[in-house]
Amino acid sequence: MPIESAVVLAAGEGMRLRPLTKYRPKPMLPVTNVPILEHVFDALVASGISEIHVVVGYKRDRVQEYFGFEYDGVPLTYHVQEQQLGSGHAVLQAQPGVDGPFLVVNGDQLTSPEIVDAVVEAHAAGEQLGTISVVESELASRYGAVSLDGDTVTDLVEKPGEGHHRLLNAGVYAFEPAIFDRIASTPAEDGERSLTTALTSAIETGSTLTGVRTEGLWRDATYPWDLLSLSAEMLDRSDEEVTIDPSATVADGAIVRAPVVVGPDAVVAPGAVVGPYTTVGRNASIGCNAVVEHTIVDEDTRIGPNATLVDSVTGRGVDIAAGVTIEGGDGDVRIGDRIHEEVELGAVVADRTELGGGVSVEPGTIVGAEASVATGVVLDGVVEDGVEVVR
Missing domain, CATH: 2.160.10.10 (Hexapeptide repeat proteins)
Known part of the structure; x- marks a missing residue:
């Protein structure tokens, strides 16, 4: 079944980008005079996505007033994460609107259509629970590292902080709907449901996750100078x-x-x-x-x-x-x-x-x-x- 819908995570504030995020969420900060989130939408539309679900939270009115309910002919549906309780919790908010395989994309990071296309194609070629975008980067220890055996994901480490990790989780995923039950059944840690924790649990219990390497654009802004x-x-x-x-x-x-x-x-x-x-x-x-x-x-x-x-x-x-x-x-x-x-x-x-x-x-x-x-x-x-x- 082809992937036609995407869930975009855009609920976070971006605390380390303060004071720029005092009145708007991180995805609405400008890059070349348009919000980061608009660049994300452009990548999804260019890859043929026909339905976008946007998970909003902090200062959500800034997102909804700017974009409305359609972007470049693609309908936008908003799902509210009232409290920011982790990336897995954010994905769960979109469950009522999703039917069939879907993408998950971070709305506060620049990504290119090449990465989206690679994930969609790799997911369609197999029967795995999920597919994860992987890029080689010296920033893997800062953001999130991936270990691969061939094209099979063997481990995910969220913000490892140290070590010689070279493969970075670029934040574009494709999932089967079964991922919702996996996230919901994975115990919260410190009150939050992390998508990475749920995926690690899936690997440990025998589910298959595929990693697709790509050289497409991936950039994040952690601090204002970024x-x-x-x-x-x-x-x-x-x-x-x-x-x-x-x-x-x-x-x-x-x-x-x-x-x-x-x-x-x-x-x-x-x-x-x-x-x-x-x-x-x-x-x-x-x-x-x-x-x-x-x-x-x-x-x-x-x-x-x-x-x-x-x-x-x-x-x-x-x-x-x-x-x-x-x-x-x-x-x-x-x-x-x-x-x-x-x-x-x-x-x-x-x-x-x-x-x-x-x-x-x-x-x-x-x-x-x-x-x-x-x-x-x-x-x-x-x-x-x-x-x-x-x-």
Whole structure:
């Protein structure tokens, strides 16, 4: 029986991406001016999927209002995971809408149609309970490792953290409906039902899982600076080096250095330099003589005249005044209780934050949502949500 439906897991917040996920879930963060989730839908539609079930939870209205009930002619059905109790629990929420073999795809990771196609074809060729996408990556120890004997999965380790694992679980699966009973019958651990735990239990009790190796695109954003890598990857893969929406305005005298995407109703003023590896979101503006490189400028954000932004990510509705300097380069970044050393990040400036004229921002700075920074301040470290910083 051919696979026609997919379950997309899009209920998570993405805590390590805070403050960017304060007002929207991780799958709705932008990569080349569209949500990560939209790239996932594109891959599924390109592979011939005709029905998509979306499991939503944290800030679910952001997903539902953006996409509605259809994407590119494919119906979208939403299933609510009221509490985020693990990936297996998320899959179970879609059970009432699924009939026959189906895909499961993470909605917060970039994946390509090549990976989806490979999983669909491998699953159709056998009689196994499930089929798992596998890519070779040095990141296997960070995300999830797979052990294979030929094309048979012998072990799955979720976020092993150490060891010399090379085969990574790329988060695209095909399953028979029997997987629902397997997940439901696998005991929860610490209150959560993990899909990996259920699959490990299936292997141990004699069920067959097939691993299909593929060289297709797989990318994840764990931390805010990872969004810059995802954006660069997609810009490099684009057929167009420079994409300027017809409704955007790029003034004579502005310089656009490929690769760049300029979104609808955006404005780039005279003398501004935009790019390379930069995206300018809907209704954003880049002021006269501003320099914006290797940066994600989200929608409704204003970059003032003579400002400089390098290696940075803004949220929505950010106001960066004239002469602000975010030079970029390597810095130490604090996320929660952990310090990440020598990260190539200018700054993260979250939703609806204001940086006053002449503010200077040291590499690795995180500025929370709805913060306000007075003229001439030098910023370093972490500025929490809603904080007012004065000289």
